[in-house]
Amino acid sequence: MVFDNNRLDEAFNLIDKGIEDGAFPCAAVAVGNKSDFLKIAVKGNKRIVPYKEMLNRTSLFDLASLTKVVATTTLLMLMIEKGFISVYDKVCEYISSFNEKSKDRITIFQLLTHTSGLPAYIPFYKICRDYDDAIDYICKEVELRETKEVEYSDLNFILLGKILETVGGDKLDKLCKKEIFDPLDMRNTLFNPGNRDVVPTEIDKESGEVICGVCHDENARFFGGISGHAGLFSTIDDLVKFAKMLVNYGEIKNEIFLFYPLFKRMITNYTESLSENRGWGWVIKGNTAAGGDLFSKKAFGHTGFTGTSLWVDPEYGVYIILLTNRVHPTRENVKIIRFRRLFHNAVLASLDGRS
Template identity: 55%
Template structure:
């Protein structure tokens, strides 16, 4: 299929219009195919308070839960293909404190697919002393449901998975991901705890009265010194285009064809959600990637207003990075807008 440029331009105009309506202060947007980026743009403001600052093509964003798939899940896939870990390893093989009802049956697969039985969220920064203590807390916490009977998204799964990968790799996630993912893919603007000031602002800090800039927005991630398997990664649209280019080309000499197929398969269709390894997969349910994206397409979102979707069948990907939590997380217009934007981009595809 070909791209109708006027329709694609219309999709990008939607982002500008959303900024004018106050859906988010600014955005970086990209649409690409197997042979490269079709169009990218930087719009609006990276910060509104205390000073209004423009968005640029180099502005770095707090990716929030895109961390799970760009960093942690990718590192898992690489370690699995090196023979260092298996999807069906028991979690208690790596974490001796992982004990309690049903815990002996929980595998890495359950962490990857959010079927382990964990609660969606708890304020570990209020309950624990530090990162190590938080991992012990999660290991001992009572499960909400029997594993593999439901699929309920939980940060706990990827906090534990990140910790396990750190044990295997012998370093913190920031070091491991830089070594195995970001440097090989030439993602030079991607990492934890970024330096510099060209960083999109997130929520206003109640204590300082200033926005978080370059500091992990997620409270638990911030408590872990900004480095975690569930949140804390920063990047920009140009780097994520490099990552998406690898994915739209089915792993292209980075993840094996069979590994890519397993990662993007819908493993939880009967459990109320559609999940691959880490990624959301388009099934017959509502998708942040849009209403007309292909079945089997995969993507993920981040709480701060970030998202990425890959439609291999139609050879197209979309990246939408916004700072929608600036100045407050109460602005939820991004949820509907993602679908509208995805539909508009996908409708630019036409038969030759």
């Protein structure tokens, strides 16, 4: 399918309106298809307190929970391809202490689809000594919830990050760089960006300083900035490379990055009869409101707490990347939720399926 350029321009004008309405201070946006069509916009001020500073195309955004799919899920898929791990392995095969309070029955599949019964969130930075202590706390102290529904949980991906480090024999950041970011030429995608050109997030309540150069997520920051659930930073151009691989079913520049049978399994809806549609790591559109009104049922994507999102529609052959810092200067701003739906609708409405 091709885009009607005039209608797509109108869709991109919504970014200016989103900034004016205070949905976010800045945005880096990309829309593309399976071929070479690409439209990118970079607008607004990346910082508005205590002074204003314009967003650059090379600025790095805190991806928050996009880490779960760009880093952790993708690395797991590559490990599956190599025959190192299976989604039907039990978690306790890799973390031996994860065997109390019925946890010995939990599989990697359940972590990936958020059907493990682990709670959504625990403030480890308040109750644990360090990363290893948090893993130990999940294994020995946390109880599974009696639910057959999807319950989105950071704990699932904290455990997956630990499992991947065990399988790969190295830290998660190094494994992701070697297996994902270098092969896809994502040179500006990393954990712990430090003093690079980073988009600021929230004002820290304790210090009163704007968080910049370290991840916004308190647990991931407590873990040293590296975790399976959050901590990754990237640019709009790097995520375009990643999205082009996804929209082409695992291929990039006529080379296979993820093999087709694995890719298809990754984006299958395994929880269609439950409260939320989930593939391996990814949200599947199905009949839910996720992503907007016009994506096909086969579309898949994910969001990040800081105001980031990536959606791919394999049926229409398009992807939409929306990077914002909606938490700057405060996380109380939730206007992104509705804006995201409206913007996605306008972009998809510009597709001409008759061409």
